[in-house]
Amino acid sequence: MSGAAAKSDKALRLAVVGAGPAGLAAAVAAADAGVTATVIDAGSSAGGQFYRQPAARLRARAPRRLHHSWRTWRGLKSRFDRHVAAGRIRLLADHHVWIAERVAAGYRLHALVGPEQRRSVAVDADALLLATGAYERVLPFPGWTLPGVVTAGGAQAMLKGSVVLPGREVVVAGTGPLLLPVAAGLADAGAQVKALIESTSRRALARLVPTLAAHPDKLAEAAGYGARLAAHRIAVKYGHAVIAAHGEERVEAVTVAALDAAGRVRPGSETRITCDSLAIGHGLLPHLDLALTLGARTEGDSVPAVWVDSEQRTSVPGLWAAGETTGIGGAALALVEGEIAGRSIAAWSQGPQRAWQDEDHARSPAWTHAEQKRRRLGAFFAAVDAVYSPPAAWTERVAADTVVCRCEEVEAGAIRGALEEYGATDLRTVKLLTRAGMGWCQGRVCGPAVSGLVAEHCGGRPKAAASVTAQRPFARPVPLGVLAGLDQPGPGPAGHEEESNNE
Ligand SMILES: Cc1cc2nc3c(=O)[nH]c(=O)nc-3n(C[C@H](O)[C@H](O)[C@H](O)COP(=O)(O)OP(=O)(O)OC[C@H]3O[C@@H](n4cnc5c(N)ncnc54)[C@H](O)[C@@H]3O)c2cc1C
Incomplete structure (x- = not known):
């Protein structure tokens, strides 16, 4: 310009x-x-x-x-x-x-x-x-597509935007500071928050102490959330992850496990928590x-x-x-x-x-x-x-029949098949072979998950980025009639007072 x-x-x-x-x-x-x-x-x-x-x-x-x-x-x-x-x-x-x-x-x-x-x-x-x-970054795990499993920000949006709770008995899980206001807000609004499951370990979080000390306003904010969680008697488990959600019609319970330093489940640490909803997020x-x-x-x-x-x-x-x-x-x-x-x-x-x-x-x-x-x-x-990050080795807990791309219903087994049997080494080839990322959301939801599965196969660290979503011409799905209408005469003299209707 x-x-x-x-x-x-x-x-x-x-x-x-x-x-x-x-x-x-x-x-x-x-x-x-x-x-x-x-x-x-x-x-x-x-x-x-x-x-x-x-x-x-x-x-x-x-x-x-x-x-x-x-x-x-x-x-x-x-x-x-x-x-x-x-x-x-x-x-x-x-x-x-x-x-x-x-x-x-x-x-x-x-x-x-x-x-x-x-x-x-x-x-x-x-x-x-x-x-x-x-x-929000969404990472799949067995049972994540059950009704009652929502993103952490989604649960908060329901509360702030529609003044409703995702359920009465909620487990809040994943990683990142967003989990604190989500758990505190749901509990303040009357939900029974059964646990807050943070995959980052207490030891890793301790590295934040000097940073917080240098930012008294942020320290006070964190302390405020801590006090609200304590007042509601919400159990906080650090270094743990939800590894499966269970239920028939909707989520009825989740399995939570402790993670070792490599992000793998500590054998024998699994416990089950009953709940009617799970609010889970892995960062933004x-x-x-x-x-x-x-x-x-x-x-x-x-x-x-x-x-x-x-x-x-x-x-x-x-x-x-x-x-x-x-x-x-x-x-x-x-x-x-x-x-x-x-x-x-x-x-x-x-x-x-x-x-x-x-x-x-x-x-x-x-x-x-x-x-x-x-x-x-x-x-x-x-x-x-630098302290919060999605649990390493999360891809190992994604079973073959776990749906990864919800829009096109592509399971992890199909993605691994494209990598192992057809020799795909990049996201685009996986997408063409399996249709993962080709649906309504155009890979916005499954992008980080497919990226992680490719990285797992190629021996790299699972990439956190939504690279499968990289560049696409449209920021959201558009009806064909709207596209056809763009060929018709344009919006007249430029000016933001003059909207044009391309119907
Ligand atoms: C789900 C979620 C929950 C969060 N909850 C908290 C919290 O509880 N506490 C906290 O400290 N931080 C929270 N955050 C982070 C916090 O929202 C941000 O720090 C802050 O709102 C960022 O402000 P922003 O103006 O950059 O973006 P946002 O507040 O996200 O605003 C972006 C706006 O752009 C609009 N938009 C995006 N694309 C388009 C498009 N193509 N066409 C038209 N409009 C579009 C969206 O509708 C949105 O209103 C949350 C973030 C998310 C994603």
């Missing part, structure tokens, strides 16, 4: 994909400086994962009780709402962006509208910010679809993320990224990255060579403050990330 759009007389049109902490903070910061923004989100209201709101029709009486950092959210939301009321920000909720294109004047986004997703509209912009967040992976389609550079082998410079600019001109699409780091980091991106876009709107940090140095210490905060939080999460 050339800088011409930025220098024209018209106000710069910014499009933001994602109304989570990063996208909201960016839109507010840009609007504060006079930029008009269209914020697009697949959800029915602003908030993203961390500040997910109950649907209005539920009339939840005390949504703040489901949330951490409620004051921060209220402050951000009221600034956002003021800009919406003044016409500087427009929110397109229930809009699922399925493709982003570079066009002569900047960017064009195509979004499927509403729960039906049968109608597509186009939004044009001079500058684009991707704040699409992350999704950045959403990369739109960024890859636009040709943005990524970094990181095991968990690729969008590369950004000090102003949250990607490798593609006119394209910024902030929040967990640039790496997993929590809501506070997403907020400050969003603010930096918004201020950077506002500076760029004055001319393509302009940057916020250059302008701000002369006037106020805002840049320095934001930059230091980002660095501090980034270092904290890098330390956290």
Whole structure:
């Protein structure tokens, strides 16, 4: 994209994909400086994962009780709402962006509208910010497809978004700091949390003590979760994993086992816990679809993320990224990255060579403050990330008849067959031979699992990345009628006030 759009007389049109902490903070910061923004989100209201709101029709009486950092959210939301009321920000909720294109004047986004997703509209912009967040890594094990087995974030989304529990007797399992708010939130809401099963060992977690000591706010947050778990008498088992879920119609029990240093089950350590639901998650992976389609550079082998410079600019001109699409780091980091991106876009709107940090140095210490905060939080999460990791040797516990790709119902035995009998050595060949990753979710769910099985066969460490999902043209499934409609006359003069209907 050339800088011409930025220098024209018209106000710069910014499009933001994602109304989570990063996208909201960016839109507010840009609007504060006079930029008009269209914020697009697949959800029915602003908030993203961390500040997910109950649907209005539920009339939840005390949504703040489901949330951490409620004051921060209220402050951000009221600034956002003021800009919406003044016409500087427009929110397109229930809009699922399925493709982003570079066009002569900047960017064009195509979004499927509403729960039906049968109608597509186009939004044009001079500058684009991707704040699409992350999704959960799911690793298969015997019984994981039983009803009642949900992801940890899914259980939390049910609670925050629909004010329902996944079950009455819940086991929370997997790995990562997300398990703490999930277990505490479910218990606060009335579920009996039978156990929290964390596969990272207590010894590995002890390495975090100096990091926590250097971040008193995070230490207090962790202590707060610890106190809530203790108040609910939730047993926490470190260095353990759920190795099977059992049940006929739905999950009725899980088998939990202790892991040795190599991540293998300690023989004889298996115990059974009865439950009616299991909330399980193995960490988060950045959403990369739109960024890859636009040709943005990524970094990181095991968990690729969008590369950004000090102003949250990607490798593609006119394209910024902030929040967990640039790496997993929590809501506070997403907020400050969003603010930096918004201020950077506002500076760029004055001319393509302009940057916020250059302008701000002369006037106020805002840049320095934001930059230091980002660095501090980034270092904290890098330390956290280095400690938590999915249990090694998990692929050994995946039985031949365990479904790995749910969309195409491909079992582990078929994937191993493609590797052992047909000599496949890469993900693409496995996909072509077995159809794993070819279904509705296009490998988003099974990607890390197939990747792990390939790595197991090829003698490498199971890769954590969702590499089978790498690059695909569309960020989500699109009806053929919508694709056909794209050949029809386009959306008229560029402008984010002019949506086009490609039905
Ligand atoms: C399931 C889940 C649960 C979490 N729970 C916690 C928690 O309890 N505590 C905690 O500290 N952290 C939690 N996190 C991490 C926390 O959500 C993040 O730190 C924070 O929300 C990141 O902010 P963000 O703005 O980068 O992304 P998000 O808050 O994830 O927002 C991204 C937004 O982009 C939208 N989006 C993505 N792709 C598209 C598209 N193609 N079209 C339209 N919209 C799109 C999504 O609908 C979403 O609203 C959770 C993360 C996940 C994935």
